[in-house]
Amino acid sequence: MNYSGIKTHDVANGNGVRVSLFVSGCTHHCKGCFNSETWDFNYGNEFTKDQEDEIIKAMEPSYIKGFSLLGGEPFEPSNQKALLPLLRRIKETYPEKNVWCYSGYLLDKELLGESRARCEETDEMLSYIDILVDGEFVAELKDLNLRFRGSSNQRIIDVRESLKSGKIVIIDEFMKGLNKVKTQ
Numbered sequence: 001m002n003y004s005g006i007k008t009h010d011v012a013n014g015n016g017v018r019v020s021l022f023v024s025g026c027t028h029h030c031k032g033c034f035n036s037e038t039w040d041f042n043y044g045n046e047f048t049k050d051q052e053d054e055i056i057k058a059m060e061p062s063y064i065k066g067f068s069l070l071g072g073e074p075f076e077p078s079n080q081k082a083l084l085p086l087l088r089r090i091k092e093t094y095p096e097k098n099v100w101c102y103s104g105y106l107l108d109k110e111l112l113g114e115s116r117a118r119c120e121e122t123d124e125m126l127s128y129i130d131i132l133v134d135g136e137f138v139a140e141l142k143d144l145n146l147r148f149r150g151s152s153n154q155r156i157i158d159v160r161e162s163l164k165s166g167k168i169v170i171i172d173e174f175m176k177g178l179n180k181v182k183t184q
């Protein structure tokens with residue numbers, strides 16, 4: 001897997017100060033995508049153990065609230081294979097910090113149902129994600145007033161509660177429900 005960048009103090013892609021990883025490769029090709037250079041799976045540099053160590057170290061300070069995973073598309077099957085060991089390690093090292101992930105795939109229809117994204121790693125990968133912002137970017141629904149998402153069709157989902165209850169549990173963008181989100 002290739003990646004295009006790591007941010008060690010990101011305040012735009014989840015609650016609080018976070019470490020973020022932008023992976024390469026996306027097959028959605030949304031019109032108006034803010035990051036179209038990352039559609040190419042070969043864009044950027046190879047993600048190795050060095051970057052994994054860098055992320056773990058950057059997450060150490062107590063003011064870092066968690067880790068955010070963006071793209072490109074983290075749930076392309078080849079990316080899931082590479083990301084699973086990283087997510088396992090983050091959750092083992094920092095069980096109290098949360099993990100956010102951005103995906104163009106819909107949780108209920110595509111990640112849990114049949115789709116080109118669904119593979120052997122998907123269920124375990126979802127088990128390490130606390131908040132999923134799902135749905136493709138829709139240029140006609142773009143709204144600069146939205147927090148943590150680009151277009152109003154995208155949903156901020158409490159993954160654990162959704163899996164437990166069997167229905168999609170949405171958190172509003174002002175994070176009223178966020179304090180209740182349990183990390184594992």
Ligand code: SF4
Binds near residue numbers: 033038073103137
């Ligand atoms: S899913 Fe995200 S990265 Fe992929 S095309 Fe859509 S907006 Fe761009």
